[in-house]
Amino acid sequence: MIIGLCGDGFPEVRRSLRAVLPGAEMVDIGVAEGHVPRVDVLVPLGASIDAELMDATRPRLIQQFGVGLQGVDRAAARTRGIPVAYVPGADTGNSIAVAELAILHLLTLLRRYPAAQRSIAERRVGQPSGSMLAGKTVTVVGTGAIGTAVLTRLAAFDAVTAAVGHRSYDDYPGLxxxxxPDRYRPIGELAVALADSHILVVCCRLTEDTRGLIGAEEFASMPPGGWLINVGRGPIVDYRALLDALRSGHLAGAGLDVAWREPIDPADPLLRENVSITPHIGGVTEESYTAMATAFAANATKALAGQPLSHVAD
Structure with a gap:
């Protein structure tokens, strides 16, 4: 089996796949390479997979190591008869890992962790003063596996939770x-939902409908001094609107595990504001990667054997 890895991010994917597919050949496919080899399975790891790359590599399967397929030209794959599959977060612990990181960012901001570290360095005791999560109203945008995992964990902190999704309340049994029901609103009422929200947590997928979903209007709908957490995808939030909201003080801070272009430039002006940031590691845990690698290997093996695949994208 030859597995083509597209992109140079997420190095732990390679280690995890070697553990479950020791006989497979791993090939790194760079965007600027001249010769591109034939492969059995093509994996998007931050790079785009377009028609040209599909024609050059002739994969039997395009398999994401996770859920995000926004970099894959699915129409081109469909035309070529190449199945595109993903690994659901709910089945692997990935959604729990991402939810835990969202809570980490939230507590880092509320308890002013960087300032606390400065107090340690300067031998100061009893400062800074932070804020409690208990009693805060938190609106979670996206009610899939990650969103419901976030809501579950927020309940343990006695936060007042609300949610916004694309479908009706009854379409989400986990909610x-x-x-x-009165704490849930459809996406068209997002601004209304944010009117009394101290914290906004973005967990939804990036689609053409959600690109730029959170912008100046949405930030203005929130009470002054709120916080944003984004563990979905960078472009769901309008960059300029976020920067302006932070600079004006309307937002007190932001916690980001995702960026608009990854890796983010360390000199990005956004990072001079009160921003807690991690390098897209929400799902990168030993436990979730082991489970995702196992699911990946099962589908890759099925593809080579001509057997029905699991979790093929529509």
């Missing part, structure tokens, strides 16, 4: 035990 019924997490919040009542």
């Amino acid at each position: 019924t035990e997490l919040l009542p």
Whole structure:
């Protein structure tokens, strides 16, 4: 089996795949390379997979190591009869890992962790003063596996939770035990939902409908001094609007595990504001990667054997 890895990010994917597919050949496919080899399975790791790359590599399967397929030209794959599959976060612990990181960013901001570290360095005791998560109203945008995992963890902190999704409340069975119907709103009422929200957590997928979903209007709808956490994808949030909201003080801070272009430039002006940032490691844990690698290997083996695949994208 020859596995083509597209992009130079997420090095732990390579280690995890070697553990479950020791006989497979791993080939790094650079965007600027001249010769591109034939492969059995093509994996998008931050790079785009377009028609030209599909024609050059002739894969039997395009398999994401996770859920995000926004870099794959699915129409081109469909035309060529190449199945495109993903690994659901709910089945692997990935959604829990991402939810835990969202909470980490939130607590880092509320308890002013960087300032606390400066106090240690300067031998100061009893400062800075932070804010409690308990009693804060938190609106979670995206009610899939990650969103519901975030809501579950927020409940343990006695936060007042609300959610925004693309479908009706009854279409999300997992929500019924997490919040009542009056704490849920469809995406068209996002600004209304944010009117009393101290914290906005973005967990939805990046699609053409969600690109730029969170912008100046949405930030203005929030009370002054709120916080944004984004563990979805960078372009869901309008960059300029976020920077302006932070500079004006309307937002007190932002926690980001994703950026608009990855890796983010360390000199990005956004990082001079009150921003907690991690390098897209929400799902990067030993536990979730082991489970995702196992699911990946199962689908790759099925593809080579001509057997029905699991979790093929529509």
